[in-house]
């Protein structure tokens with residue numbers, strides 16, 4: 613017989629309440645200011661980091677961050693582990709949960725990480741699925757706080773494949789942070805309607821808003837934060853040729869930046885394809901804070917791992 617799990621996970625952006633998200637961002641800022649101050653993984657305890665898809669920033673930032681927290685990062689190659697094929701996700705979860713204090717997983721459908729979390733017995737963190745990339749958006753909110761002083765009340769516009777993980781995570785995380793979130797993409801590349809509705813529900817309680825804006829110019833107008841992402845997410849490579857033409861009007865270029873608010877900042881989760889979703893002038897230009905954003909992955913992920921490992925984070929047991 614199984615009882616409800618007391619373990620907290622970070623599988624999607626709204627696994628944190630607005631207050632908890634703010635607390636995690638405060639912690640991230642504190643850990644950035646004093647990187648070796650806190651060692652919740654002292655021992656060292658092991659964190660398993662599994663990749664079913666390519667990685668650079670995620671592997672580098674988790675490995676470095678886990679070491680800074682006093683822990684031992686154990687990188688697992690998903691192509692060798694063949695989770696769900698060679699053995700079931702539940703069996704892998706049970707095995708890794710006996711070796712590691714926390715599991716980080718980059719994989720395909722969200723249902724896979726939900727299943728991992730159901731059986732692991734330790735916190736599970738989403739390092740990107742087809743539907744969400746919540747560690748990236750925590751890093752982005754930290755970056756916005758640093759450059760704009762706050763998040764609430766600001767307008768954040770995402771131009772591109774709004775049906776992808778980044779579009780969804782900006783909608784939900786921005787709504788939690790009290791932002792006005794606009795996502796814009798070509799017909800057929802809008803967000804999952806259920807997730808847009810979820811963002812609107814959250815925004816109603818935080819003073820923010822969430823909308824799909826079909827026209828990229830209207831979406832960029834007056835935005836404080838302008839964001840894009842690759843037009844071809846991992847796993848969608850076979851569609852690449854068609855997408856470049858369809859997505860051209862959503863390119864983050866000097867015209868889009870000119871429509872934004874004065875002093876607007878530019879974000880990109882990377883990897884970036886200059887001349888496709890973003891121009892070199894914008895990516896390498898004065899309004900880009902992309903390298904701060906990339907660094908902030910480490911600080912944000914240290915914060916969410918520390919938060920999930922804190923005994924007090926179990927207080928929502930049974931909710």
Ligand code: NVA
Pocket residue numbers: 740745776777778841842844845846881882883
């Ligand atoms: N939407 C992109 C994000 C990469 C960090 C992808 O899934 O490939």
